[in-house]
Structures are given as C-alpha cells and as structure tokens.
Amino acid sequence: MIGSFRLRAADPKWSFARTGPGGLVEETAEKVQISDNALTGFYHFSRAGDFFEAAAAAVAAGETARGEFYVAPLYNRLIAAGRRFVLDPVSELVPLGTPEEVAAFGKTTSSMLTVLRSMHEARRVTMSSNLSEFFTESS
Numbered sequence: 001m002i003g004s005f006r007l008r009a010a011d012p013k014w015s016f017a018r019t020g021p022g023g024l025v026e027e028t029a030e031k032v033q034i035s036d037n038a039l040t041g042f043y044h045f046s047r048a049g050d051f052f053e054a055a056a057a058a059v060a061a062g063e064t065a066r067g068e069f070y071v072a073p074l075y076n077r078l079i080a081a082g083r084r085f086v087l088d089p090v091s092e093l094v095p096l097g098t099p100e101e102v103a104a105f106g107k108t109t110s111s112m113l114t115v116l117r118s119m120h121e122a123r124r125v126t127m128s129s130n131l132s133e134f135f136t137e138s139s
Helices: 048-061 074-080 099-121
Strands: 002-006 015-019 025-030 037-043 087-089
Touching (some): 048 074
Parallel strands (some): 002 087
Antiparallel strands (some): 002 037, 015 025, 015 037
C-alpha cells in the first residue's frame, strides 16, 4: 500500500502514482505530476529488504529528482519485478515536507494544545492520563 490523496490542482512538489485496471499502481514519479493521485510520503513495504534492495539499486544508478534521492520512485523497480501495490487514500493530510510547513504545523499544534489545556482546566474536556504529560506549564 502507498498512502495517497486526491490532488485537485497542478502542484509538482509532490510524488504521484498512476493506477491502472483494478486500481493497481502502474507507475510512480517524483516531482512530476503523472496523475491526480498525489502521495502522502508515508510508504509501506511488506519486507524491509524490498526497500533496501531498491534503494541501493537507485543510488548505484544515480536515480534522483532535482538532485535528491526519493522513496516514491523505488516502487517502479518493485513493480517491474512483479510486485503489486494499491493506493491507500487518506481523508486528511498535514504536509510536513518543507521547513515552512513544519513551522506552520508547530504553531497550529501549539495553539491547539493551548485551547485543549484551557478546555481541560475548565472541565469541558476530559483528558486521559496518557495525554496529561502534554498539559504541563511548559507547553
């Protein structure tokens, strides 16, 4: 399975997968929009060896996109070897691919934790003991 979401506009910053009959992934691409199936960046390999073998071959062949190595194109090697993959669509996505996206997520998360802590203190939200560590004076 490969995590995916439907991209409604052209945005080549993502990786993409093109599917064929039965929803099987036929091709993946990095930074080239080959379909509207953008990939989340959460990749699944049934065997760790599949990943390591494909990655080693890609590095040896110098297969990069914009001068960097990426995971999505590794699936093409596995597909060529007869492996089959389907997409696993997500309903929500928080992009964390750039320093700016990570910073924005940090601000959102910090704000959300502040609101939840206030609600917890006002007894409008009950927090499990596992989450109480997030609601300290330092958060």
